[in-house]
Amino acid sequence: MTKAKTYSETVIYDTNKRFNKLVKKPDELELIGKGRSAYVFKLREQGREMALKVFFPEFKETAQREAEIYKKLSDSPYYPDIYETGHSYILMEYIKGHTFYECLNKGIRIEDEMIQEVDRALQDARLKGLNPSDIHLRNLILTPSGSVKVIDVARFSQTKACKQWEDLKSAYQILYKKSGFPQKIPKLWMETIAFLYKKNWLQKQWTARKNKFHS
Numbered sequence: 001m002t003k004a005k006t007y008s009e010t011v012i013y014d015t016n017k018r019f020n021k022l023v024k025k026p027d028e029l030e031l032i033g034k035g036r037s038a039y040v041f042k043l044r045e046q047g048r049e050m051a052l053k054v055f056f057p058e059f060k061e062t063a064q065r066e067a068e069i070y071k072k073l074s075d076s077p078y079y080p081d082i083y084e085t086g087h088s089y090i091l092m093e094y095i096k097g098h099t100f101y102e103c104l105n106k107g108i109r110i111e112d113e114m115i116q117e118v119d120r121a122l123q124d125a126r127l128k129g130l131n132p133s134d135i136h137l138r139n140l141i142l143t144p145s146g147s148v149k150v151i152d153v154a155r156f157s158q159t160k161a162c163k164q165w166e167d168l169k170s171a172y173q174i175l176y177k178k179s180g181f182p183q184k185i186p187k188l189w190m191e192t193i194a195f196l197y198k199k200n201w202l203q204k205q206w207t208a209r210k211n212k213f214h215s
Contacts (some may be wrong), residue, residue, distance in 0.1 A: 078121030
C-alpha cells in the first residue's frame, strides 16, 4: 500500500450533517482547501510538495472521473501533473501561487495574457474531446513565474454548455479594465456576486439592460 493510499484511508469525515466535516487526519497532512466533493491537503515528502485530494465517500465516482480527465490532459502545461490515483483520492502536483479570487482580493493585477492563457488551457481540453465547465476564480491559479494553471476538472466531462468563463471574460473587459475599478475587492462583495450569478439574477439584469438599450 502506498503512502498516499494510507493517508487517504486515515482521513475521516463526518458525513451525517448537511456539509461534510473533517474529523481526523494524519499530522503529516496540512489542510489547504475544501471543495464541494473533497478536502485537499499538502503533503511534503523527500523535499517535494504535493497535493492530496481526498474525496468524500459519496463522491468516489467523481474521484475516478476527475483522475481520468487529468490523465487525458497530461500533455498540457496548463494542468497539474498527476502522480497517483485511487478509488477516493488523487495525488498531484502542488501548484504554488494565487488563485484569481485571491488576486482580486489582494490587488494582484490580472492581465490580458493571463486571460489568454486560460483560453489556451481550455482549448487544450476541447482538443481532447472534453467540455470545460464550471470555470471560476478559485480554480485558476497564477504561479510565481507568471503562468496560469487550471485545477478541479471533474466537470469537464459534462455535455451541457457552460457560459461561466465567457461571462467572467465579459466582466473582465467591461468592468475590471475600466479606470476607477477597485484595486482590491472585498471577499464579501465577491461572495455576493457569485451568489447572485448562481441564482441567475445578474444574467437577468444584464439582459434587461441590453433590451432597454436596444429598444
